[in-house]
Amino acid sequence: xxxxxxRLEGNVWGRPPAEPGAPPGPLDIQELKWTEAxxxxxxxxxxxxxxxxxxxxxxxxxxxxxxxALVLDETFSVANNQHHVLEPxxxxxxxxxxxxxxxxxxxxxxxxxxxxxxxMRLDPTDVVLITEYTGGGFGSRATGAVSCMIPALxxxxxxxPVLMRITRExxxxxxxxxxxxxxxxxxxxxxxxxxxALDLYTMGENSAYEAQGDAISAGRIVSLLYQPEAMRxxxxxxxxxxxxxxxxxxxxxxxxxxxxxxxxxxAARKLGLxxxxxxxxxxxxxKAPFGPxxxxxQRGYCTSSFIKQALDRGREVFGWEERKAxxxxxxxxxxxxxxxxxxxxxxxxxxxxxxxxxxxxGRMYVQSGVGNLGTESFSxxxxxxxxxxxMPWEQVTINWGDTSQNLPWTCVxxxxxxxxAMTRAAHAAASDAIAKAREIAARTxxxxxxxxxxxxxxxxxxxxxxSLADVARRAIELGGKYDGHELPENINKVTTIxxxxxxxxxxxxxxRDTYPRDGASFSFVAGFAEVEVDVETGQxxxxxxxxxxxxGTIIHPRAYGGQLLGRSVLGMGHALSQKTVYDQHYxxxxxxxxxxxxxxxxxxxxxxxxxxxxxIPDPETPVGARGIGEPPVAAGACAILNALSDALGDDVYRRxxxxxxxxxxxxxxxxxxxxPLTAHI
Numbered sequence: 001x002x003x004x005x006x007r008l009e010g011n012v013w014g015r016p017p018a019e020p021g022a023p024p025g026p027l028d029i030q031e032l033k034w035t036e037a038x039x040x041x042x043x044x045x046x047x048x049x050x051x052x053x054x055x056x057x058x059x060x061x062x063x064x065x066x067x068x069a070l071v072l073d074e075t076f077s078v079a080n081n082q083h084h085v086l087e088p089x090x091x092x093x094x095x096x097x098x099x100x101x102x103x104x105x106x107x108x109x110x111x112x113x114x115x116x117x118x119x120m121r122l123d124p125t126d127v128v129l130i131t132e133y134t135g136g137g138f139g140s141r142a143t144g145a146v147s148c149m150i151p152a153l154x155x156x157x158x159x160x161p162v163l164m165r166i167t168r169e170x171x172x173x174x175x176x177x178x179x180x181x182x183x184x185x186x187x188x189x190x191x192x193x194x195x196x197a198l199d200l201y202t203m204g205e206n207s208a209y210e211a212q213g214d215a216i217s218a219g220r221i222v223s224l225l226y227q228p229e230a231m232r233x234x235x236x237x238x239x240x241x242x243x244x245x246x247x248x249x250x251x252x253x254x255x256x257x258x259x260x261x262x263x264x265x266x267a268a269r270k271l272g273l274x275x276x277x278x279x280x281x282x283x284x285x286x287k288a289p290f291g292p293x294x295x296x297x298q299r300g301y302c303t304s305s306f307i308k309q310a311l312d313r314g315r316e317v318f319g320w321e322e323r324k325a326x327x328x329x330x331x332x333x334x335x336x337x338x339x340x341x342x343x344x345x346x347x348x349x350x351x352x353x354x355x356x357x358x359x360x361x362g363r364m365y366v367q368s369g370v371g372n373l374g375t376e377s378f379s380x381x382x383x384x385x386x387x388x389x390x391m392p393w394e395q396v397t398i399n400w401g402d403t404s405q406n407l408p409w410t411c412v413x414x415x416x417x418x419x420x421a422m423t424r425a426a427h428a429a430a431s432d433a434i435a436k437a438r439e440i441a442a443r444t445x446x447x448x449x450x451x452x453x454x455x456x457x458x459x460x461x462x463x464x465x466x467s468l469a470d471v472a473r474r475a476i477e478l479g480g481k482y483d484g485h486e487l488p489e490n491i492n493k494v495t496t497i498x499x500x501x502x503x504x505x506x507x508x509x510x511x512r513d514t515y516p517r518d519g520a521s522f523s524f525v526a527g528f529a530e531v532e533v534d535v536e537t538g539q540x541x542x543x544x545x546x547x548x549x550x551x552g553t554i555i556h557p558r559a560y561g562g563q564l565l566g567r568s569v570l571g572m573g574h575a576l577s578q579k580t581v582y583d584q585h586y587x588x589x590x591x592x593x594x595x596x597x598x599x600x601x602x603x604x605x606x607x608x609x610x611x612x613x614x615x616i617p618d619p620e621t622p623v624g625a626r627g628i629g630e631p632p633v634a635a636g637a638c639a640i641l642n643a644l645s646d647a648l649g650d651d652v653y654r655r656x657x658x659x660x661x662x663x664x665x666x667x668x669x670x671x672x673x674x675x676p677l678t679a680h681i
Contacts, residue, residue: 005239012032013211014030045654078255079681080205087135107371108371110369128404132402138248168594193277195229197231201235208239212237217251224290226264226282243582249630262642276314279341287519300519307344307550309616314526314546317548328647337530338643339643341638346521355429375563378400380419388454390468392457419625424621483503525632554615567630574636575636648666655674
């Protein structure tokens with residue numbers, strides 16, 4: 001109350017009141033101040049719950065709490081966190097024949113062109129982006145960084161190429177930070193462990209710019225993952241004069257789950273329930289609902305959820321019963337604990353384009369606008385088209401990372417959407433090429449198109465066949481739609497330009513994903529961890545970890561395992577050591593190197609982590625596949641946090657990460673000693 005604002009206009013992003021039935025207005029800066037009365041419980045370590053920006057609800061909240069056998073009221077804080085990309089966002093730019101050429105790392109080759117053209121006030125056709133490798137993104141490089149315009153402008157002034165190198169310290173600042181979210185959770189459980197009522201209040205931190213929605217989206221993920229019978233969610237995001245905030249893997253979802261999982265762990269202990277069982281009881285199933293009702297009173301729902309099966313499989317693979325039996329037993333100064341956590345996040349989008357050409361040399365040339373984050377998704381999604389065409393993978397060439405190479409309209413490699421979105425697009429393009437190949441075979445060999453099948457690199461039917469190389473030659477002869485001189489009207493303008501540049505080279509497969517989808521796509525992960533804590537030093541280590549994924553059909557098992565465990569390790573960092581500390585007076589980050597906000601190393605993770613995939617196809621996408629990039633993050637973090645409380649008790653920590661001094665001070669005093677609501681730490 002009465003405090004200064006970070007901007008002259010106010011301290012929150014908001015929208016002006018909308019007229020009944022009209023859409024909300026544009027975002028602008030507003031002022032929001034709480035009263036002294038709102039801070040009445042602050043000294044008890046409870047998050048104040050003043051006037052929110054968002055207030056949504058469904059179900060009978062009061063009735064749920066009235067009928068609850070156990071009601072918990074907990075405050076928890078999730079720290080600000082730098083992105084820690086491996087390669088700083090350096091950029092090279094030069095001008096040639098009136099076009100701007102930019103070399104930099106980004107999470108989308110195609111969609112970054114739109115950003116650059118907007119920043120530089122150029123036509124998109126006058127921008128060429130070369131971005132074969134992202135260099136680490138985690139959301140901070142979704143469609144490029146505005147800083148890469150500095151060498152572009154200087155190159156134009158100097159009439160020479162300009163390379164701008166970004167130092168690690170600069171990267172830690174301009175790369176953006178995951179927003180901290182401070183939350184208060186009031187949860188009412190039945191004696192069986194069912195979550196009857198949930199009153200969730202989230203307060204998110206923001207810089208003075210770029211509105212972030214983590215505090216708001218946290219509620220949506222929580223409503224899906226824990227399926228409360230009644231729920232109220234209030235949220236506010238406050239502007240501060242601190243480093244820029246930016247979406248980071250599982251934005252909002254991670255923070256929301258980290259607020260909820262300690263509550264579930266505590267509830268299970270108080271009710272005498274198994275930790276896996278209480279989560280299974282509340283887990284979503286099938287087309288589970290999520291979020292508040294819309295204007296028509298309808299709630300959204302997911303396309304499918306098999307997280308209950310993931311929990312069952314994880315219990316078996318991890319050896320839950322055996323490990324649980326020895327949990328809490330002391331060996332000298334060391335004690336072990338086990339933890340389990342559920343996690344979920346969005347996992348797919350629709351409406352993008354696929355494009356490839358089979359040439360007379362018999363090879364398949366696929367155009368990929370997917371950003372290459374190192375997960376192989378830029379190429380793996382196109383295995384769908386190759387399989388459908390009966391084309392051996394060795395005969396497939398992927399053209400990617402250079403927008404001068406006629407790339408189609410493609411999703412950003414963020415929000416775990418690539419596998420879902422681009423397998424659909426690849427399926428559409430292959431279906432288009434198959435239909436054309438069958439028509440060409442019928443026109444060349446006789447008979448009806450439906451009598452022919454495409455398999456093993458040939459088109460066969462009626463006892464006759466022709467190779468795809470011959471089909472490609474015939475497509476060029478026939479022209480029109482077969483070789484790309486006539487294109488579908490519903491594809492994106494970017495794809496139209498690219499396909500036109502490839503016309504006349506062979507059989508073209510080009511199409512927009514128009515497949516139906518009933519529900520929103522989410523993927524799920526069940527994580528299991530065992531930790532060992534030295535109660536004399538506070539030091540602890542992760543003994544073992546297992547992750548089970550529910551993300552539909554698996555396209556590339558080895559790459560899938562890398563994503564499932566790799567992102568689990570990213571989450572482990574949020575439990576073990578990573579946080580952004582900033583100066584109280586100036587607001588500048590005090591962490592300017594890796595070691596000052598240390599991500600996990602190979603020495604911090606178990607040697608033989610296990611993973612599995614349910615491999616149950618999603619019914620609302622033709623290939624059955626969804627993304628898995630982000631759902632593992634909260635599973636990795638919260639399985640460790642829950643294992644710590646299993647070993648040490650519930651009164652040890654109220655924020656993450658949990659450092660050894662947090663453990664030592666709490667054990668010495670018998671209560672959490674770290675200030676739960678001090679933002680800058």
